[in-house]
Amino acid sequence: MARLAALIVSALFASSVWAAGITVSGAWIRHLPAGVPAGGYFTLYNQSKDAIALVGARSPDYTMVMLHKTVEEGGTSRMLAVDRIEVPAGGAVTFHPGGYHLMLMHAKHEIKLGSRIPVTLVFSGGAKVTAQFEVRGPTAR
């Protein structure tokens, strides 16, 4: 138990060292019925002295989380998978409806409105930041 606690503390310490200056705010998930994928939204701030690149995301509550972007072109909507999003030092990127979004697929259990779901953002070089995403209903905007 003590060893586990020590491990958690060291893991937290490690992640805070690695991810110094990277913060996430306004994180929420639009939960949809019928087992269809949910959209995840947030703003990522890079207050560190170096550029960072977001390369992935995962959550213990979903089988798969992907970085996506909606593209509007000639009257059609298209979803693009995104491999890498660069955020310059002092910069920010916002995932918002109609733009960048997380696609959260195949929830492992029932997702309750109003609950908080941890999502870990993964950066090139291996740094990670975990944020709590608030679960909102289909008509949230």
Place this chain on the structure above:
Amino acid sequence: MLQRLMRLLAMLAACAALAACSHKVQWRTDNIDGLMPTLDFHMTDDSGKAVTAQTYRGKIVLLYFGYTNCPDVCPTTLAKLAQALKNTKNHGADIQVLFVTVDPKRDSVSRMHTYVRAFGPWFVGLVGTPDELRDLTKRYRVTYSYGKPDKDGNYEVTHSSAVFVFDGSGRSRLIMVPHDAADAITADLDQLAAQSGS
């Protein structure tokens, strides 16, 4: 004397022009009055009932194409429409949103039912046979295409982002696009309802 009379006439003309202007309807979304074919289709609604355009005559119809495995733009559009309809004078009582799936392979009638009901009472999900879907999409020059399935069989669908609006007689009236704000949609639906005398 003649000069004064002329000035009076000019003033009257200006007033008349102004009055005419104030009666002219200004639309905030795109006015396509009669430019697209009258609403016409045969499909199955989300309760499993066979429906046609006639089923919805007398109501303002908003027609939108999408699919349920669409985590961003489809629910974002439906959520915006829900807010816009709720804010209309009649709270959308005279309006029906028809959400037509362009992915009938994955979107069953029952899945559509669960999905659209979550957005509010104004939404009806429509599922067509391949022929029915082709007829309706061709009629409004709506395009859709499927991406390559990944190893789990998931695939993405490219689809038209416009919302087509028809009045109670099935006449095409407006097109709404993703950048139209909810309050612009509310204002235009109220104007359309006022013209329909409902």
